[in-house]
Amino acid sequence: MILKSKICGISDTKTLNFIVNHSYSPQFIGFIVNYPKSKRYVNLEKLKELLKIKKKNSLYVAVLVNPDQNILEDIKDLPFDYYQLYDCDPIKIKFIKNKYRRKIITAITVSNMNDIDKYKLYSGSTDIFLFDSKGYENSMSFDHNLIKNLNIEKEIMIAGNIQIDDDLENYKKIADIIDISGGLETAGLKDISKIEIFLKKIKDLQYET
Numbered sequence: 001m002i003l004k005s006k007i008c009g010i011s012d013t014k015t016l017n018f019i020v021n022h023s024y025s026p027q028f029i030g031f032i033v034n035y036p037k038s039k040r041y042v043n044l045e046k047l048k049e050l051l052k053i054k055k056k057n058s059l060y061v062a063v064l065v066n067p068d069q070n071i072l073e074d075i076k077d078l079p080f081d082y083y084q085l086y087d088c089d090p091i092k093i094k095f096i097k098n099k100y101r102r103k104i105i106t107a108i109t110v111s112n113m114n115d116i117d118k119y120k121l122y123s124g125s126t127d128i129f130l131f132d133s134k135g136y137e138n139s140m141s142f143d144h145n146l147i148k149n150l151n152i153e154k155e156i157m158i159a160g161n162i163q164i165d166d167d168l169e170n171y172k173k174i175a176d177i178i179d180i181s182g183g184l185e186t187a188g189l190k191d192i193s194k195i196e197i198f199l200k201k202i203k204d205l206q207y208e209t
Helices: 014-020 044-050 069-073 088-101 113-122 167-170 192-206
Strands: 004-008 028-032 059-065 082-086 101-110 128-132 155-158 175-181
Touching: 004 128, 014 028, 014 192, 028 175, 044 069, 059 069, 069 088, 082 088, 088 101, 088 113, 101 155, 113 128, 128 175, 155 192, 167 192
Parallel strands: 004 028, 004 175, 028 059, 059 082, 082 101, 101 128, 128 155, 155 175
Antiparallel strands: none
16 A cells, blocks of 8 residues: 555644655645634635646645535635545535535544444445544644544545654554644744654655565
């Protein structure tokens, strides 16, 4: 399995430029679009400026918590490849996917195995399943081993307080994509040196035999 990566919570042009121009840029870059409780939230005006930066080899992801019609209309012409959706029922996700013609990352927030099983409700409208903690704006963990034996035909993304000094090899065994945000920050801001370490680690894992 080739381990892919997503760097989430990008909110400044310096960091975004560094990431998209990196020799081994992540496959996905996420932006917090409609959740002001998060310190990584980007308002619409700033978001439009950020997204003028060409994505190059990465895909842009709009992170949305139960989005209303207004925000969906506001971002419909922005160059997002995926919508990552929290707190949406299957009917709403299917509607968003069909109306706005975006690929969908469905976020399943986890505290126990009963939460994991909810993914089955979304199989018909989801392109990637993200298993995350229930922390939202707070960096919280969950037991990643809960998804170890899942047999899902679609890609699995994993989040939940992942740090750059974790043994990323363990994640490679249970997921296709690592989603990291707070683990790449110092004093609440994205840290270029940590991003460099993380991307190199991912590259090394991708080329392991």
